Amino acid sequence: MGYNLELIDILVLVIYFIFVVWFGLRYSKKGSSSTDNYFLAGRNMTWPIIGFSLFAASISSTTLIGKSGDAYSTGIAVFNYDLISVLVMVFFAMFFLPFYIKSGIFTIPEFLEKRFDVRSRYYFSFITLLGSTFLDAAGALYAAALLMKLVFPALSIIELSVIFAIIVAAYTIPGGLSAAIRVDLIQGIILLVGTFILTFLVMQNGGIDYLKELLLKEDLMMKLIRPMNDSSVPWLGMIVGIPILGFYFWGNNQVLVQRVLTAKSVDHGRKGILMVGFLTVLILFVIIFPAVIGKHLFPGLEKNDMIYPKLVIEIMPVGILGLMLAAMVAALTSSLSALLNSVATLFTMDFYVKAKKKTSQKEQVIVGKIVSIIVLILALVWIPFLAKFDSLLKYYQEMLTYIAPPVVAVFFLGIFWKRINRHGAFWGLMGGALMAITTVFLKIVFNYELLGDFHFLLKVPFYFIGSSLIIIIVSLLSTPDDSEKIKDFIWTRKIYQEETEELKGTPFYKNFRFWSIVLIVFCFTVLFMYQ
Numbered sequence: 001m002g003y004n005l006e007l008i009d010i011l012v013l014v015i016y017f018i019f020v021v022w023f024g025l026r027y028s029k030k031g032s033s034s035t036d037n038y039f040l041a042g043r044n045m046t047w048p049i050i051g052f053s054l055f056a057a058s059i060s061s062t063t064l065i066g067k068s069g070d071a072y073s074t075g076i077a078v079f080n081y082d083l084i085s086v087l088v089m090v091f092f093a094m095f096f097l098p099f100y101i102k103s104g105i106f107t108i109p110e111f112l113e114k115r116f117d118v119r120s121r122y123y124f125s126f127i128t129l130l131g132s133t134f135l136d137a138a139g140a141l142y143a144a145a146l147l148m149k150l151v152f153p154a155l156s157i158i159e160l161s162v163i164f165a166i167i168v169a170a171y172t173i174p175g176g177l178s179a180a181i182r183v184d185l186i187q188g189i190i191l192l193v194g195t196f197i198l199t200f201l202v203m204q205n206g207g208i209d210y211l212k213e214l215l216l217k218e219d220l221m222m223k224l225i226r227p228m229n230d231s232s233v234p235w236l237g238m239i240v241g242i243p244i245l246g247f248y249f250w251g252n253n254q255v256l257v258q259r260v261l262t263a264k265s266v267d268h269g270r271k272g273i274l275m276v277g278f279l280t281v282l283i284l285f286v287i288i289f290p291a292v293i294g295k296h297l298f299p300g301l302e303k304n305d306m307i308y309p310k311l312v313i314e315i316m317p318v319g320i321l322g323l324m325l326a327a328m329v330a331a332l333t334s335s336l337s338a339l340l341n342s343v344a345t346l347f348t349m350d351f352y353v354k355a356k357k358k359t360s361q362k363e364q365v366i367v368g369k370i371v372s373i374i375v376l377i378l379a380l381v382w383i384p385f386l387a388k389f390d391s392l393l394k395y396y397q398e399m400l401t402y403i404a405p406p407v408v409a410v411f412f413l414g415i416f417w418k419r420i421n422r423h424g425a426f427w428g429l430m431g432g433a434l435m436a437i438t439t440v441f442l443k444i445v446f447n448y449e450l451l452g453d454f455h456f457l458l459k460v461p462f463y464f465i466g467s468s469l470i471i472i473i474v475s476l477l478s479t480p481d482d483s484e485k486i487k488d489f490i491w492t493r494k495i496y497q498e499e500t501e502e503l504k505g506t507p508f509y510k511n512f513r514f515w516s517i518v519l520i521v522f523c524f525t526v527l528f529m530y531q
Helices: 007-026 037-042 047-058 061-074 077-103 106-114 119-150 155-214 235-240 242-252 252-261 266-281 282-297 304-315 320-353 361-386 390-416 423-447 456-477 483-489 495-503 511-528
Strands: none
Touching: 007 047, 007 155, 007 320, 037 390, 047 155, 047 266, 061 077, 061 119, 061 282, 061 304, 077 106, 077 252, 077 266, 077 390, 077 456, 077 483, 077 511, 106 119, 106 304, 106 320, 106 390, 106 483, 119 252, 119 304, 119 320, 119 390, 155 252, 155 282, 155 320, 155 361, 235 320, 235 456, 235 495, 242 252, 242 456, 242 495, 252 266, 252 320, 252 423, 266 282, 266 456, 266 511, 282 304, 304 320, 320 361, 361 483, 390 423, 390 456, 390 483, 423 456
């Protein structure tokens, strides 16, 4: 079904697209002058820019389209992915982020080479490239096309996807991360404004009364903690599954962590992460609640994923509708611009530069631009296959279940245990890959579930433990790595004590530890309110 937009809404959309491309191109010359500028925006970003950019980049198709669709059908339990991930962000900022920034890396796989060896780097970089192309890029284009299909029904999903690919490519490829991160700052603000307006209007349209009714009835739709047989988020999955997936998303995901690597200091990186943590909590109020109310306003939607676009188009008044459509497009294009730059960085730094030792910075930037174009083309080709899944969220979750656990195991054991060596890390990753391939093969060919027919969140720890055991056993049975070589990549109590000394005399409102505690308390308060 299509909708006829008023002229003013169409003008707002067109002006938005023109502005985004113009604003991004303003920084193209600055962004393409060197590898540091093109891939990491000169490593001089402050925490507010990092925070808004991260927020805009993290509101991907799985959040705006997928999670709202899940909330429409099962209630607020899907917010657990965000709530638990906020706690993961605090942990990441405290323990892992300093190692990433101080090591001067361009890519997360590069860190694995510094801690272990090049084998682990190549493998992780390869699967990240695959995931970014076929999960993230294709998902972002498909979600944006689904949204605009409501407005322009005459155009096909592929045609709309091509249009969005051209728009994002127009400013991301010439200017790199320097351009993308500044555009994301604007888009993050637009997204917040648009979602707050929609939430206010939905609440005024009978939403408050409906939520009160659900709360008074203690309806499962308004519960974060669910029984073990819940199809959305069983309570045990919150403890054993989401933290692992959350750490992969926020701590190992090149698409997001690359924005943190642009920080001018560890302190700015940490505060940027904490800022996005506070913004992420708002998702409950500006995306999840409106989607739950949508079940009352528009029951029986044929496709759950379309509830948020449906709310926007039906509820928003003339003029503001164009702004909100722009906000939704902003969310989807921001995640796409983020991953384009990340895959360009991954291929250039982890493969091209390693294969061709003597390359100029200009040549590296050119290679990065070519890779971005290739990824967009591959993502467009993959969209017809992606459309066969029940929902974007289920597609993303199923793929992540297999990819994330072995990688998280390697990073955790590698940072906190110096006895873990390069052989253990590599074979742990290979073992995890073998488990994933076996699981998928049995499911596709024989329709057999290797770990049983239970919730995917409860399968995650099995992959994690299996990989961890391989890492530990191989490490203990082989020669330890040179302790002098790896000492700068191992966390010790001494690091915590030195940071404590450095923070003495810092006002509490400038102390990242204070804001970490506030954020943790905030999360548990929300969990208690909707338990």
